[in-house]
Amino acid sequence: MTRPGTGHTDDTAAEENSAKPEIRLIETDGEVTLSIGGEQAMQEWERDLMWASADLLCQYGHDFYEVGLGLGLSALRIATNPATRSHTVLEIFDEVEELFRARHPELPPTLSIERGDFFQRIHDLPTESIDGMFFDPALDMEVWKDKELWARTMPQVVRVLRPGGVFIPFFSTRPELRWQYVDHFRRIHVERHTYTAYDTTEYTYGTSGNAYIQCFIKD
Numbered sequence: 001m002t003r004p005g006t007g008h009t010d011d012t013a014a015e016e017n018s019a020k021p022e023i024r025l026i027e028t029d030g031e032v033t034l035s036i037g038g039e040q041a042m043q044e045w046e047r048d049l050m051w052a053s054a055d056l057l058c059q060y061g062h063d064f065y066e067v068g069l070g071l072g073l074s075a076l077r078i079a080t081n082p083a084t085r086s087h088t089v090l091e092i093f094d095e096v097e098e099l100f101r102a103r104h105p106e107l108p109p110t111l112s113i114e115r116g117d118f119f120q121r122i123h124d125l126p127t128e129s130i131d132g133m134f135f136d137p138a139l140d141m142e143v144w145k146d147k148e149l150w151a152r153t154m155p156q157v158v159r160v161l162r163p164g165g166v167f168i169p170f171f172s173t174r175p176e177l178r179w180q181y182v183d184h185f186r187r188i189h190v191e192r193h194t195y196t197a198y199d200t201t202e203y204t205y206g207t208s209g210n211a212y213i214q215c216f217i218k219d
Helices: 044-060 073-079 094-103 147-160
Strands: 023-028 031-036 039-043 063-067 086-091 111-115 130-135 161-169 187-196 208-217
Touching (some): 023 094, 044 187, 073 111, 094 111, 130 147, 147 161
Parallel strands (some): 063 086, 063 130, 086 111, 130 161
């Protein structure tokens, strides 16, 4: 499971075709890692980038949706923003939510967590029902490369966004717009941030440098 551009992994769809992976929270030497299927799914050093993405999302409305819970860094940031009226997180694995709730037993009243596969659920979401979507799943590389899948999926994402709403995927450590999304939006806002990962981080292009937050805006 890989995030293109950073390699992030914190899963939604495409697991239907594979065995259920082992999920663990690893805390060693001051490092916190969510491991899914033996791979680094997410690490706590990402906090500032997750918060920056969440804060950007919250500038565009009041009702938000997130794909992939992970460590919950962005979920809690979005849910506790004064602008937020509702924030729903879609997560495919029970174990990920259980680990999150063990660390955060009291959740903000604005936050709800649902179980499901994004590529199925997106078709059921009401039209123009949210102001923004934060997209942070970990998917197998063949899913990221499936042009037909993204051609079917992204128009559904645009459909559920209200006019002026935004789609923000996880940060990239390469300065290039992602082909999966770019053809479906006319306006795109990009922010550059610096980052320093753990020495043990395997999913970024280097353990320090520039990270890019891409915000796709619906006209």
